[in-house]
Amino acid sequence: MPASGGAEGAPSWRIPPAAWVTGIAVVVLAFWMGYSARRASPVAEHSAEPVSPSATAGSPPATPAAAAPPADPETSAAPEIPATTPAAAAPATVPAPAPAAPTATGFEDVADRAVRAVVRVEAGGNSGSGFFVAPDTVLTNAHVVPGAWSVTIRRFDGSTRAANVAASSSEVDIAVLRILNPDVSQQVLPLGSAARVRSGQEVIAVGSPLGVLQSSVTRGIVSAVRAVGGVTLVQTDAAINPGNSGGPLVTREGDVIGIATMTAASAQGLSFAVGIDHARALLAGRQPTTAGQGTPLSNLNSALNESGASPGESAREQGTLAYEEAMKEMAKRAVSFDNEWSRFASACSARVAAGAFDREWFALYEPRTIRMPISPECEDARVQFRAAAETFRAQMAELDDNARRAGVYPGAQREIRSRLRLEYSGWGR
Numbered sequence: 001m002p003a004s005g006g007a008e009g010a011p012s013w014r015i016p017p018a019a020w021v022t023g024i025a026v027v028v029l030a031f032w033m034g035y036s037a038r039r040a041s042p043v044a045e046h047s048a049e050p051v052s053p054s055a056t057a058g059s060p061p062a063t064p065a066a067a068a069p070p071a072d073p074e075t076s077a078a079p080e081i082p083a084t085t086p087a088a089a090a091p092a093t094v095p096a097p098a099p100a101a102p103t104a105t106g107f108e109d110v111a112d113r114a115v116r117a118v119v120r121v122e123a124g125g126n127s128g129s130g131f132f133v134a135p136d137t138v139l140t141n142a143h144v145v146p147g148a149w150s151v152t153i154r155r156f157d158g159s160t161r162a163a164n165v166a167a168s169s170s171e172v173d174i175a176v177l178r179i180l181n182p183d184v185s186q187q188v189l190p191l192g193s194a195a196r197v198r199s200g201q202e203v204i205a206v207g208s209p210l211g212v213l214q215s216s217v218t219r220g221i222v223s224a225v226r227a228v229g230g231v232t233l234v235q236t237d238a239a240i241n242p243g244n245s246g247g248p249l250v251t252r253e254g255d256v257i258g259i260a261t262m263t264a265a266s267a268q269g270l271s272f273a274v275g276i277d278h279a280r281a282l283l284a285g286r287q288p289t290t291a292g293q294g295t296p297l298s299n300l301n302s303a304l305n306e307s308g309a310s311p312g313e314s315a316r317e318q319g320t321l322a323y324e325e326a327m328k329e330m331a332k333r334a335v336s337f338d339n340e341w342s343r344f345a346s347a348c349s350a351r352v353a354a355g356a357f358d359r360e361w362f363a364l365y366e367p368r369t370i371r372m373p374i375s376p377e378c379e380d381a382r383v384q385f386r387a388a389a390e391t392f393r394a395q396m397a398e399l400d401d402n403a404r405r406a407g408v409y410p411g412a413q414r415e416i417r418s419r420l421r422l423e424y425s426g427w428g429r
Contacts, residue, residue: 051125056248077222107219108252111204115215116187116249120154120208121145121177125366125425129207129247131189131256136182139279140246142168142175143262146418149359151177155186156215157337170419172231172278173261174289175246189248192255194232194275197225205238205260205273207247216244225275231296232275234258240271243412249273261296272296310359324416326399331420333392337361344385348378358421365426396427 114131121130121140128144130153138153145151145165153161161179168175201222208214220238227233234249240263249258258273272297281288341361345352351365351371363369364386403413417423 020270023225027290043321058282060184070295107202107252110250110252111206111217113187113254114189114204114206115156115217115249118156118206118215120214120425121246122154123148124415125362126358126423127208127242127425129260130177130243131206131246131248132186133191133256133279134285135184135186136179136189136328137178137283138179139248139259139283140175140177141259141274142173143169143415143418143423144246145175145177146423147421153177154214166210167282167285167287169282172282173274173304174259174277174279174282174288176282186289189250189256190254191276191279192251192257194225194234194252194257194277197222197226197234197251202252203236203238203257204250204349205236205240205244205247205271206250207240207244209239209241209243213243217259223270228296232277233261233296234273234275236271236273238271239263240273315406316409319403319408321414322406323399323408323413325402327416327420327422330392330399331422334422336361337389337392340385344381348375348381350378350382358418358423361385361389362424365393365424393427396422396424400427 034327098141104351117132119132119138120202121128121138121144123145126144126146126148128141130140130144131137131424132138145168149165151165153163155161161181161183163177165181166176166178199222203220203222205220207216218239220236223235223237225232225234234257236249236258238249240260244260245262247260248256249260250256256276259278259279260271261275263271278288337362338359340357345360352369356361364382367386370382400413402409414423
């Protein structure tokens, strides 16, 4: 039959089973090799093809990096990180902070300002220290300018100014000087208060020790604040020597808390300054009031020589009393010399041209300070007066020497002489 005959004559296209097996094996092998190649460099594939934001919008989270095989620390590093990422940028160099500007609170700066405000006070044969509190006002000790009305001040740069003694109080040992031709640019020192001073507080003393070492600075602490005879005294171990009297005691803040006035010669590191609070009344034109009698120095000597003093201290106290009595007798003689000098100066038109002295006839010890007409009569009188004055000076020198041997403090000697208007720096010459 045609149908069956056509089927029997057509060629056969059946694939043998062996060929099917071989083909499947080839496909599986190719798939496996491709898969292995993709796993070998997953980071390279992902980094080579940039990913746009739209492609990641709904995509599942990326496979964690931990799924990749660990990288070799010697071969994998920065090259795989794009150079444009922040991690690849070199760390910025941060400049070192500039050093802070030095502050002006050190004692060097305080001392510099104080030195420019401190002066040497010259009152005839006497000298000491002082300091400006205003361009036309200087504070000093009363015993630096005893009985004087006109003095000379020498500033730190060597220039001089004339000044008058505007007010003085021996009870607190403070004097106010007014400058006749003030310099408006003059450095001044602010006034503090001894009432706020604490023991152990650092201070400096500025002055002209020995009368020649101008602008000297010493440093110490406040040892104590004491009330002696109604006067506040700031005790300090800062060195205060003759010539420092009248200079300021200054705090680290630059405020004056005291006026250097005395030191105990027989003790180390025992000096005193009158509390600056006592100066305010004088600056205001009033006399300060105190509860005690005498001067700060005499009251302090009395306090140091109270009951219980050693034999040496008792001897010093007796020597001080004897010296004071001797000076009172010398003061009586000096008054008679005052009268004789007044008659002589009037008759011979003699006048003291320079300097200021406790008593005007002390100028006889420095002949160049006296101006008078040249006449035989006046010259003879001057020679006789000078001889009597030399005898007076020899007696003063002897009494001073006896007092020193008795242990009387030099400061106590000066205080007694100043009070009796007998102070002169040349008694021992």
